[in-house]
Amino acid sequence: MPKNWRPVGRSAIAASALIALVLVTDVLETVADVAGAAAMDDVMLWTNTGFFVLAAVAFIVWLWRVRANAELLVGPHGQRLTREWVIAGWICPVVNLWFPYRVVVDVWRASSPDRANVRDGLVVWWWMAFVVSWLFTRFITLAGIxxxxPLIAACLLDLVSGALALLVVRRITEWQSPTRG
Incomplete structure (x- = not known):
């Protein structure tokens, strides 16, 4: 591995565990909501929100590290966006619809052991599922549906998005592991 290489295993475990907790609490919140258990729904909503914030922070920490490693693999010009967009891409309106995808797909391509033939379909599917899930959930929330x-559909979209995120984290982490060929 290049000098200044940062291990990403622990940050991947933290991000993955927190994403999994978001998915579990999302299902529990949906069940409580559908069952009409208002008190339990409120508890699960706040629990889910808390885990979501923690998962977002953990994912961004992981992404920052794998992005730094990707730069060591292909140089700073091998990434379309500067490292600051790892964070800013999620919070800047409008560009947050595609900049995080660009950061992740660039890391994916740089990290792949076969850069010449890398396929980024998994990243594309994850990002599409994430954006559709986010937009659909915002729509039904704002519309008061x-x-x-729709509640079950939103939960299923979240599950698909989360499962794909877990696969993306796992694959990039494996590619950036010390045992990489």
Missing amino acids: VDTV
Whole structure:
């Protein structure tokens, strides 16, 4: 591994564990919501929100580290965006719809052991699922929709997005492991 290489295993474990907790609490919140258990729904909503914030921070810490490593692999010009966009890309309106994807796909391509033939379909599917899930959830929340089918659909979209995020974290982390060929 290049000099200044940062191990990413622990940050990947933290991000993955917190993403998994978000998914579990999302399901529990949806069940409580559909069952009409308002008190439990409120508890799960706040629990889910807390885990979501922690997962977001852990994911960004992990992404910062893998992005720094990717730069060591391909140089600073091998990434389309500067490292600051690892954070800013998530919080700047409008560009947050595609900058995080760009950061992740660039890291994906730089980290792949076969850079010449890398396929980034998993990253594309994760990002599409994430954006659709986010937009759909915002829509039903702002519209005040509390019907069972949209609530379950939102939960399923979250589960797909989260599962794909876990796969992306795992693959990039494996590619950046010390045993990488």
